[in-house]
Amino acid sequence: MSWDYIFTVLPPMLKGAQTTILMFLAVIVLSVPLGFGVTLLMRSRVKPLAWLAHTYVYVMRGTPLLLQVLFFCFGLPLLPVIGEYLVFDRFISAAIAFVLNYAAYFAEIFRGGLLSIDKGQQEAAQVLGLSKWQTMTKVIVPQMIRVVLPTTANEAITLVKDTALLYAVAVPELLYFAQTAVNRDMRLVPFFLAAIVYLLMTLVLTIAFKALEKRYSFK
Incomplete structure (x- = not known):
């Protein structure tokens, strides 16, 4: 293994890693609040809204x-009438698919977190005179975060690895450049380098979530 070869193939792979990180950040920032919103709809007393939310998560x-x-990359433009208005950059189209997919998983995670909280917490908050908004933001959500953090961390790590699916729609991310180098040079080194980059990204996430778990853990 030549260091000169590594320094030749690594820069474009790191450029691809930027796309991977950008996708990860976009999906996390958008899917987490969307997932929580879907969770609230699933618990709604308005049956049609709850049914739609459950159906969305199921699909x-x-x-x-x-x-x-x-x-989302190739099918949306083929829809009759509206298809011509749904032609987006492939990164954007893939991001929409990722956000909608992970929002559904986060919705189930958050639903489980809410179900784990004793109903007596809400009753106690009402006795103290807290509004529904105050109860949700100051009592329910902080406890839910503590419960769902480990599962959310697993989903975040899975998301890092799932970004490799961008390769299937020719979005130039980390695996795209690794595969290009392997096909060109007939060497496995780019795959090992890609694995190291993925491991480093998941290591950073693991450390970050461990710190969050420690912060929200009971004293």
Whole structure:
């Protein structure tokens, strides 16, 4: 293994890693609040809204993420009447698929977190005169965060690895440049370098979530 070769193939791979990180950040920032909103809709007393939310979660969790990415990248423009208005950059199309998919998973995670909280907490908050908004933001959500953090960390790490699916729609991310180098040079070194970069990204996430878990843990 030549260091000169590593320094030749690594820069474009790191450029691809920027796309990977950008996708990760976009999905986390958008899917977490969307997932929480879907969770609230699933618990809504308005039956049609609750049914729609449950159906959305079922569809997004019950079909492969790769299929969803392909649909949003190549299927949306084929829809009758409105298809011509749904032609986006492939990164944007893939990001929409990722956000909708992960929002469904986060919705289930948050729903489980809310169900784990004793109903007596809400009753106690009402006795203290807290409004529904204050109860949710100061009592329920902080406890939910403590419960769901480990599962959320697992989903975040999975998301880092799932970004490799961008390769299927020719978005130039980390794996795209690694595969290009392997095909060109017939050497496995780029795959090992890509694995190291993925491991470093997941290591950073693991450390960050461990710190969050420690912060929100009971004293």
